[in-house]
Amino acid sequence: MLEILLYGRGGQGxxxxxxxxxxxxxxxxxxAQSIPFFGGERRGAPVFSYVRLSDKPIxxxxxxxxxxxxxxxxxxxxxxxxxxxxxxxxxxxAPEKLAQNTYYVDANKIARDINLVIAGWAVVNxxxxxxxAKVTGLFSFDSLDNAIKSYFPEKYVQINSNAAKKGFDEVxxxx
Amino acid sequence: xxxITSLVGNHAVAYAVKQAKPxxxxxxxxxxxxxxxxxxxxxVSSGELKAELIKVESEHSAMASIFGAALAGARVFTATxxxxxxYMGEMIYWxxxxxxxxxxxxxxxxxGAPWSIWDDHEDxxxxxxxxxxxxxxxNVQEAYDLTIQxxxxxxxxxxxxxxxxxxxxxxxxHTMERLELxxxxxxxxxxxxxxxxxxxxxxxxxxxTVAGPQTYMGYKYSIKKAFxxxxxxxxxxxxxxxxxxxxxxxxxxxxxxxxADYLIAAMGAWSGDARVAVDMLRSEGxxxxxxxxxxxxxxxxxxxxxxxxxxxxxxxxxxxxxxxxGILANEIKSISYNLDSKIYSLIAGLGGKxxxxxxxxxxxxxxxxxxxxxxxxxx
Numbered sequence: 001m002l003e004i005l006l007y008g009r010g011g012q013g014x015x016x017x018x019x020x021x022x023x024x025x026x027x028x029x030x031x032a033q034s035i036p037f038f039g040g041e042r043r044g045a046p047v048f049s050y051v052r053l054s055d056k057p058i059x060x061x062x063x064x065x066x067x068x069x070x071x072x073x074x075x076x077x078x079x080x081x082x083x084x085x086x087x088x089x090x091x092x093x094a095p096e097k098l099a100q101n102t103y104y105v106d107a108n109k110i111a112r113d114i115n116l117v118i119a120g121w122a123v124v125n126x127x128x129x130x131x132x133a134k135v136t137g138l139f140s141f142d143s144l145d146n147a148i149k150s151y152f153p154e155k156y157v158q159i160n161s162n163a164a165k166k167g168f169d170e171v172x173x174x175x
Numbered sequence: 176x177x178x179i180t181s182l183v184g185n186h187a188v189a190y191a192v193k194q195a196k197p198x199x200x201x202x203x204x205x206x207x208x209x210x211x212x213x214x215x216x217x218x219v220s221s222g223e224l225k226a227e228l229i230k231v232e233s234e235h236s237a238m239a240s241i242f243g244a245a246l247a248g249a250r251v252f253t254a255t256x257x258x259x260x261x262y263m264g265e266m267i268y269w270x271x272x273x274x275x276x277x278x279x280x281x282x283x284x285x286x287g288a289p290w291s292i293w294d295d296h297e298d299x300x301x302x303x304x305x306x307x308x309x310x311x312x313x314n315v316q317e318a319y320d321l322t323i324q325x326x327x328x329x330x331x332x333x334x335x336x337x338x339x340x341x342x343x344x345x346x347x348x349h350t351m352e353r354l355e356l357x358x359x360x361x362x363x364x365x366x367x368x369x370x371x372x373x374x375x376x377x378x379x380x381x382x383x384t385v386a387g388p389q390t391y392m393g394y395k396y397s398i399k400k401a402f403x404x405x406x407x408x409x410x411x412x413x414x415x416x417x418x419x420x421x422x423x424x425x426x427x428x429x430x431x432x433x434x435a436d437y438l439i440a441a442m443g444a445w446s447g448d449a450r451v452a453v454d455m456l457r458s459e460g461x462x463x464x465x466x467x468x469x470x471x472x473x474x475x476x477x478x479x480x481x482x483x484x485x486x487x488x489x490x491x492x493x494x495x496x497x498x499x500x501g502i503l504a505n506e507i508k509s510i511s512y513n514l515d516s517k518i519y520s521l522i523a524g525l526g527g528k529x530x531x532x533x534x535x536x537x538x539x540x541x542x543x544x545x546x547x548x549x550x551x552x553x554x
Contacts, residue, residue: 019181019351026181026353034183034351038207038292059447061314061346063529150180 001054002138003064007081008073011043011118013125016151017071018049020129023147024139025053033058043121046077053138069136070099071128073107089131089171091124097174105131105171116163126160130167141168176358177420184315184347185211187354188254188280188340191322193218194362195278198249199227201237205259206292207344208282212254234259238266238279245270245277246382248372250326252277256344257284260298270337271306273382274398275373276329277337280322283443284344285526292344293527296443296493299341300471300502306398308338308405309472311442315352318342320424321469323357324416327366331412334405336398341471343444345527361419402473409470426470427478431457435464437543438483440507441491442468445530449491452535463539468503476510483507483516489542491535493524500550523553 004021008014018034025032036049050064068085072078075092086100095104111122126148133144141164148160182190189211192200200219202212218224227244231237234255241251255263260281270277283299285291296311303309308328312318321340329338342348357365373382386394406426413424430450432438441449446467456463466482468475488511492501499505504520511518519542524530534553541547 019183022181022351022353026179031353032181032351035346036349038345038349058352059314059450060532061343061350061444061447062531065531 001052001056001058002069002136003067004051004053004069004071004132005064005067005084006049006051006071006073007077008047008124009043009077010045010047011121012073013123014047014049014073017125017129018051020126020144020147020151021051021053021132023150024129024133024144027143027146028139030055031058035063037063043119046080071132072098073124073128087135089128089135091128095174102174103131103135103171104174105167107131107167110163110166110170114159114162114166116159126163127167130164131171133164134168134171141165176361177355178358179353179355181351181353182315183210183349183351184318184342185282185349186214187315187319188322188342189214189218190356191319192252192278193224194357194359195250195252195323195326195366196224196363197226197252199229199241199244199251201229201231201240201251201253203231203234203237203253203255203259205234205256207284207348208254208256208259208280211280211282211348234263235266238263238270241277242266242270242273242275245275246273246373248369248374250330250369252279254280254282256282257286257298260302261286264301267302267307268305269383272394272398274306274335274401275337276335276369278322278325278329278340279337280340280342282344282348283341291526294344294346294493295525295527296341297495297525299339300494302339303472303502306336306402307472308334308336308409308470310338310340310470311468312340312342312347313444313446313467313469315347315350316354316422317469318347319354319356320416320420320422323362323366324412324424327412327416328405328409330366330369331408332371333408334401336401336405341443346444355420357420365416365419406473406475406477409473424469425478426468426475428467428469429482430465430467432464432466432482434462436462436486437539438464438466438486438488439491439535439539440466440468440479440488440503442471442503443493445491445493445524448530448532449535451532452539455532455536456539461540461543474506479507480510480514483511484514485516487517487519487542489519489521489539489547491521491523495522495525504550519547520550521553522550
């Protein structure tokens with residue numbers, strides 16, 4: 001079982017990212033959970049969501065305490081959490097090594113380039129989910145693309161599908 | 176035919192309700208149930224569900240409006256939680272007392288004061304004496320499956336009673352999980368048409384009239400008899416559902432109980448964590464089993480008493496009756512008389528406090544080592 005922490009700011013689509021991971025992974029015959037934490041949400045405040053992925057039924061419903069993988073949606077958040085596990089994927093254009101395996105993608109730039117912006121906020125979730133598909137190899141890009149199609153209203157499918165593909169193609173590892 | 180998908184609990188219940196084809200829905204928002212009724216409103220506005228959607232000004236009116244519609248022969252549904260369920264409370268008893276067939280989903284949530292939007296089972300359990308059938312789900316799949324079963328149970332002519340589905344607020348309502356959906360025609364065939372009305376316009380009767388001291392107890396006794404008889408019929412309905420869903424449903428689930436020396440008892444989402452604790456204990460050679468309560472009312476006394484004779488049992492309560500004890504612990508104590516069992520009550524998870532399988536395991540080990548008090552609070 002792989003446990004993932006998704007950590008971002010209200011408005012960046014953290015909960016949606018978790019749900020897309022679940023849809024994509026389940027569509028390949030597996031089991032998964034997306035567990036958002038709800039508190040005093042407002043746009044810009046730090047928010048987090050957890051994901052469990054497993055090839056067997058999942059009985060746990062508690063929170064995740066020691067994620068093996070952390071996804072950081074906003075560069076400024078990197079110093080506000082203790083990183084656990086040895087895989088980090090971060091939205092950053094000037095990344096530093098945060099874990100043994102640190103991957104980065106400049107999701108803010110991609111989102112602005114393709115105009116995936118809502119109320120001034122670059123929406124980076126599908127870009128990062130594309131990056132996760134590439135980094136983990138746990139599900140195919142096609143499965144993610146189908147998850148996006150099943151999730152968004154039709155008018156938002158293409159832009160999010162493009163965003164995910166860019167995240168998938170452009171994510172890099174810090175050597 | 177089944178479809179494998181992933182949904183959050185609220186949307187899974189909304190989907191089950193859509194497939195049950197209710198005629199009337201009453202909607203009033205409260206966290207953590209709101210996204211379920213929003214989804215149902217979407218189904219109505221898109222025409223996928225042809226139902227009358229009544230936007231009411233309170234939970235009291237939500238239950239009052241579907242009370243009337245259900246008497247007139249409509250299949251009806253509403254949902255609420257916490258303070259909303261309390262505000263609905265007067266009408267909850269009216270539909271229970273009048274044996275009105277209807278379904279309500281409760282996204283379980285702590286009760287104020289102090290204010291909390293997070294999960295525990297206190298709200299659901301305050302309605303244990305209201306003459307409702309009460310079912311509690313362990314995961315999103317069960318929330319979906321039990322909603323469909325609730326409509327059939329509630330409208331069954333040998334039962335005829337309101338039915339309440341409890342499922343943990345946020346922990347299930349907002350968690351997305353894999354689940355298998357039945358196709359519409361399987362649900363249609365399973366529930367069947369609602370072909371009776373309590374109101375018969377050709378033979379008008381008074382409903383909600385006064386019962387004097389000579390007759391009141393007779394009404395209550397008839398409910399008691401109906402609930403006593405409902406147990407076997409609910410088992411049959413669950414079995415019938417299991418045959419179409421290929422998932423085994425019974426009033427209780429016993430996991431590794433047969434050769435167990437010790438038991439854990441729980442209901443709701445954290446019984447999954449308790450199941451993992453059982454596996455951990457078993458891997459260390461400790462013979463512990465799990466009794467999971469799915470049907471809380473009518474309480475499955477006979478089924479539970481088969482397993483608890485001579486056993487030490489750790490009962491998990493996400494609730495508390497002040498001045499008395501854990502509600503589930505008290506229920507199990509009430510049937511353990513003469514069975515030489517010892518009940519240890521654990522109060523935990525109130526107001527959304529997270530509880531881990533390791534904590535449950537540690538407490539079970541303390542029970543095995545005779546180090547556990549009669550009642551412990553996991554703070």
